[in-house]
Amino acid sequence: MKPITVYKGKAAVLDRANVDTDQIIPKQFLKRIERTGFGEFLFYDWRFDEDGNEREDFELNQPQNKNAGILIAGENFGCGSSREHAPWSLQDYGFDIVIAPSFADIFQNNCLKNGMLPITLTKDKVSYLMNNAGNDQLTIDLREQTVIDNKGLSTSFDIHPYWKEMLLNGWDEISITLQYSPQIDEFEKSERPISTI
Amino acid sequence: MKKSIIEKVWDRHVVYQEENKPDLLYIDLHYIHEVTSPQAFEGLREKGRKVRRPEKTFATMDHNVPTVNRYQITDEIARKQLTALEKNCTEFSIPLADLDSPEQGIVHVIGPELGLTKPGMTIVCGDSHTSTHGAFGTIAFGIGTSEVEHVFATQTLWQTKPKTLKLEINGELGSGVTAKDVILYVISKYGINFGTGHIIEYCGNVIRNMSMEERMTVCNMSIEGGARAGLVSPDETTFSYLKGRKHVSTGVDFEKDTKEWSALASDEGAVYDTEIVIDGSEISPMVSWGTNPGMASPIDGNVPKAGNDEAGEKSLQRALDYMGLTAGMSISDIPVQHVFIGSCTNSRIEDLRQAAEFVKGNRVIDGVRALVVPGSQSVKKQAEEEGLDKIFTEAGFEWRESGCSMCLGMNPDVVPAGEHCASTSNRNFEGRQGTGARTHLVSPAMAAAAAIHGRFVDIRKAGGSTETAELAF
Structure with a gap:
């Protein structure tokens, strides 16, 4: 996994609440058995019309939102299905960071497992960023836990220290957990009969 | 403690x-x-x-x-x-x-x-x-x-x-x-x-x-x-x-x-x-009208007239545009062209029995395509032993093999764009049952009644199959 420390980049705005993972990556693209190549299908039904042409009225098709590495969205982003294809497609399209007033639990976890950073800010701060993001460069500093724009906004965000360390180092979680094998062995030895199939 | x-x-x-x-x-x-x-x-x-x-x-x-x-x-x-x-x-x-x-x-x-x-x-x-x-x-x-x-x-x-x-x-x-x-x-x-x-x-x-x-x-x-x-x-x-x-x-x-x-x-x-404490007697048969499961009303209710705030208004408008519905309309006026009884929410034997009770002795109305997809091979077998498959097929339902099916349309079972589906599944997100499909989440009994009437009906006013039939005329 690629570590995240400081990220400077452009932000795209998707001012919609409750964006579900069925929209992020529609089900017809879940049949692949690889982790890669999902970016071209991101928001497919919103991005493209029946003939496969870009819909002009969809936010991410507009010039100011192209080539951005940060996505700013409305509350409860990523609700619904647990499909990890959602963060895979966002990341493959170019988004490493998503900022929203709130995230659905499973989606948030799935981002963190892929070296993506979901940042929760208050509704007011998110709507400020939505209104001002435009062509601005945002600076996200994970070490300092700050979001800074070039108009004077500097705000901090919360992240669990465990995930902060994982992202800063780009660690593979399974390798870390395997170091706890003695504890898992021990637990399994003391397993109650109730815990078995 | x-x-x-x-x-x-x-x-x-x-x-x-x-x-x-x-x-x-x-x-x-x-x-x-x-x-x-x-x-x-x-x-x-x-x-x-x-x-x-x-x-x-x-x-x-x-x-x-x-x-x-x-x-x-x-x-x-x-x-x-x-x-x-x-x-x-x-x-x-x-x-x-x-x-x-x-x-x-x-x-x-x-x-x-x-x-x-x-x-x-x-x-x-x-x-x-x-x-x-x-x-x-x-x-x-x-x-x-x-x-x-x-x-x-x-x-x-x-x-x-x-x-x-x-x-x-x-x-x-x-x-x-x-x-x-x-x-x-x-x-x-x-x-x-x-x-x-x-x-x-x-x-x-x-x-x-x-x-x-x-x-x-x-x-x-x-x-x-x-x-x-x-x-x-x-x-x-x-x-x-x-x-x-x-x-x-x-x-x-x-x-x-x-x-x-x-x-x-x-x-x-x-x-x-x-x-949270809820009084169960407040609850009516529900029908979702929008594009997430929270957008639902009682069967005798209406599609909301307006959102609670600016963001709510925007979401409401988007949902109504997608669903092809108008603000304030009666839930019972929503037309239904597809009925799906299945999914991990409602495809077990009791669900099929509940639906069959409303279907028995009735016909799926012209212009409606109705599917029953049992949740498992074992549910399917039991339903067949009880004769439920006959009740469904004689009424004009299709009787299928088990799977997730039209709940998410990853297999060939999809709802065409612009058409409404009374579905016993769990998600009414845009495109969930097919690109442009319009999903309405309901109980198996409500879905069965919708298949017979081609719209949503209040099953409380139609206790069993005979009454349902009367309501149709």
Whole structure:
């Protein structure tokens, strides 16, 4: 996994609440058995019309939102299905960071497992960023836990220290957990009969 | 200290705890299916890792499988995914209920059916409706593919202990009001993220009086309220459902188990982070009109006239545009062209019986295409033994093989763009049942009645089949 420390980049705005993972990556693209190549299908039904042409009225098709590495969205982003294809497609399209007033639990976890950073800010701060993001460069500093724009906004965000360390180092979680094998062995030895199939 | 079942089950599964770290939680049972597992197996292979406890893993094929001519899979990529699962299960010694197995079906239907799901367990699956298994007093939640790989390799997950939410539903349900209506009502009232960060414990008289299948319907849709998991403390109803099932203990061992399971129930006076109390008698048969499960109204109600605030207004407008409905219109005026009875929410035998009661002696109205997709091969067999298939087919329904089918339309069962579907599934998101499809979430009885009338009708005014027929004229 690629570590995240400081990220400077452009932000795209998707001012919609409750964006579900069925929209992020529609089900017809879940049949692949690889982790890669999902970016071209991101928001497919919103991005493209029946003939496969870009819909002009969809936010991410507009010039100011192209080539951005940060996505700013409305509350409860990523609700619904647990499909990890959602963060895979966002990341493959170019988004490493998503900022929203709130995230659905499973989606948030799935981002963190892929070296993506979901940042929760208050509704007011998110709507400020939505209104001002435009062509601005945002600076996200994970070490300092700050979001800074070039108009004077500097705000901090919360992240669990465990995930902060994982992202800063780009660690593979399974390798870390395997170091706890003695504890898992021990637990399994003391397993109650109730815990078995 | 008084503890809730959530704390009891959680605490006994903590393998390792340290400040500033989530808990390392042991996973008792891992269900897998063809869509969210291939990349996880590939990850194991790349690193030369094994599945730590294959016997605590159980696989089936459900998302992709055709429900007619199931062996003729014309979709090449879907076929590849099914073949990959077969190959992976063989390579890693994981038990699989494949298309030939009499145990095949939707993962959340067959797990309980086989007695794999048992009280006190931690259960995960790469599917958000894993919350279904909470009906048995388990902590059961959906995970992503990276977590699937993590459970394969370690039989654990790092998890931050969620907050607890007690949702008490008291009083009595009116006639014609089902478990599906209860959960749709809850989500329409409290929103699609009221449960975020929480595990819900459903309790109160209404839940106590529910069968296991009804409790599964409620727990299934916990995720539609934002909660990864929802559960019910086990009781006699739980034990009598489990008794005699394939993977459940017998004789003295079963008695010992039920004693342990009984002790899991929440202590009187346990403290929760959030508490909600609902009067069950307030609930009517529900119909979703919008593009998320919170956008639902009682059958005798209307599509809202306006949103609560600016953002609400915007969402409402977007939803109405997509659904082709007008603000303020009556729910009973929404036309229906498709009916889908199935999915992990409502495809069990009681659901089919409930629907059949309304179908018996009636005809699917011209212009409506209606499908019944049993949740498992075993449900299908039982329904056929009871003659339910005849009731459905004689009325003009299609009777299919088991799978997820039109709930998410990954197989050939899809709703065409612009058409309305009365569906017993769990999600009415844009495009869920097919690009441009318009989904309305309802109970099996409401779906059956809609098939007969071509629109939504108040089943409370049409108790059984005869009355329903009268209502048609």
